[in-house]
Amino acid sequence: MRIIRSNRHKYCADGSFMKEFVLDSEVTPEFLDFLKRFGTLEMLPGLGEGFYKFEKKDCFSIKGFVNESGFEVRFKKEVMDFTSDFLYSLLYYYQNGKPDFKTLSRREEALIERVKTRLYGSSS
């Protein structure tokens, strides 16, 4: 899965930066199962095809509807320079349902360390 383009962006009242992305394929239930390994996922399955909201603490949140090829992402502005890279990695290494968890886990670990250092002054 990859991002084709960013449609819309704005600064939000809570200080986050919102980007709306168009994807080259639909967000499937399988992709959400994969995604929830990296954060928390809430779903309202009865609304349309299913509303979802994923949150990776201190990094970004994603929301959208299942089976739509697009979603809205809110980046925590202070760390957006490296969390956006991790979002691209998540999509890329999903690899159509055959995720490369090894690479992703390594990148996630490095990301968390950098985010904590930036936000809290220490990675511990």
Place this chain on the structure above:
Amino acid sequence: MCNFLGEDSPEHLIFSANATDSLNTLIHGFVASQKEKIHVLSTTLEHNSVLRPLHYLTKQDKISVDYVPFHDSIVNPEKITEAVTSKTQLVVMNHGSNVLGSVQDIRAVCEYLHDKGIFSIVDGSQTAGHILIDLSSINPDAFVFTGHKALFGMPGIGGFYIRDPEQVIPVRMGGTGSDSGNLDQPVDLPERYEIGTHNYPGIASLIAGVNFIRATGMKKMKEKAEQQTRFMIDELSAESAITIYNHKPDLPIIALNISGLDNDDVGFILARKDNILVRTGLHCAPFVHQAIDNGAGCVRISLSWFTTDEECRIATDAIKEIAHHANHTI
């Protein structure tokens, strides 16, 4: 436009870019005319178009401000009179809340302030066009309106009516097309405040909007808005998961939250699934939200004359459906 607001001195009606522009002209202009630091009263119902200029002037140590709180969506006029001190020179308050849809008793407030010689600025952004406004009987020192809401004008046009321009120094100067050999800003109205090129299309749209309201009949428009607002509130109130912050708004504005869901998510779902646009978040009125939802924000539904009964039913059903599905987690 002047006649629509119940006045008959059109030169006292000033066109501006919007209500925020008008409020800045009036607030900064009034404070600039004072020789020493003054006390200002406002309310916790205000929009940032009032709060930010007042905050800025407070930081500049030109004013001190107290905000009178509201209760059940209403600012009690007596609370304003109680908060007035010997140093109070200015009161800025809104006529209708942009979050709660409540209309304030500005007649009582303005009468009191007039007797005390305290300058009053009323922000009528939410009321002009929705309810009959007769400035000659309400008697505020200045009344602000915006064109793009219930007056059906284009975005980018607004204005204010000012009774005594001597009390508000012009804070912006420039070309007026009159007395051009004089480098001082003209003292005559409306040139005292109207500078540069006018927004002629905006003014034309505003007048067309006012003529449309007159032709349609404000009473008829108000009755329809009240009936639709009542329908939606009655329907939504029946849902235990929905909190409505003012069950009896005077204006067609409904503020709500759905328990277990972020207001922004509700707006997202309504927009994407149902093509219904609502406004979420703080609505530029942070003090209101501190009082009603701990500053988290809410969903605001605004109805217009052009909103149909069918659209009200569809929106009500869509919100109820979201409420029914809230709190499911995997």
